[in-house]
Amino acid sequence: MLGIGAIVIGARDFPRAVEFWSAALDYDVELGDDGDWAFLTSRDGRGQRVDIMQVSAPAEQRRRHHLDLDADDQAAEVARLLDLGATEVPEWRYEDDANYIVLADPDGNYFCVCRS
Template identity: 35%
Template sequence: MGSRWHTIVIDAADPARLARWWGEVLGYELVYESRDEAVIRGKDGGDPGICFVPLTEAKTGKNRLHIDLNPDDQDAEVERLVDMGARHVDIGQREVPWVVLADPEGNEFCVLTAREQ
C-alpha cells in the first residue's frame, strides 16, 4: 500500500491563532492544540487536516505551496475573507479568473471561480 495524505503543515508565528482563522474559513474544528502545534480537521474528522507549527524564520517570498478555495460565489467569499482579515496580494498573477489573497500571517491562497467537485 502507498501513502495517504494525512495533513499539510503550515509554519505560523502564532499557530493557534492561525489555526482558528483557517478553521473558521473552512468550517473545520480545532482538534488539537499545544504550545508547539495546532491541528484542524473537517467536522467529519477525516483527512486531510491542517497542522500549524511555530516558524523558525520570517516569511521572505511567495509560498511554494498554497491552498485553493472553491466557493459557490467567488465575490461573496472574497468579501467574507477580507472581512475576516485576509488581504489582496499581487504575486504577478496578471489577468486570471481567480483572486489571490493572503491570510493574516501573509500566506497566499487563491479563491477560484465555482468549479464542479
C-alpha cells in the first residue's frame, strides 16, 4: 500500500520557512536531529504532514517541492510505479542511511518512495 507521507518544501531560509508555514497552517513543529529538517503536523491530527528541508540551491536551479510516499513494501511499490511509467533518477546522490528512493513521474516531477 502507498500513501502520502508528507508534502516536502525545500527552503534556503530554513528558520523563516518553518516560522511561516507553521504559523500559516497553525501546525506544531518538530525539528530533525541534524537541524536541517522540520516536521510540521496539524494540531488536530487530521491535516497532511508538511516537511521543510534546508537547501542551498535557489529555486530556479532545483525542484523544491515534492511528495514523500510511504510504502509498506518499498521494493514492490517502486517496481509497480516503474511499470506505471515512473522513471529512476540515476544522478541522485543518496546518503548512506537513506530510507527513500527518488523517482520521476512521466512528466519529470520528482517524488520519493519511503520505507514506512
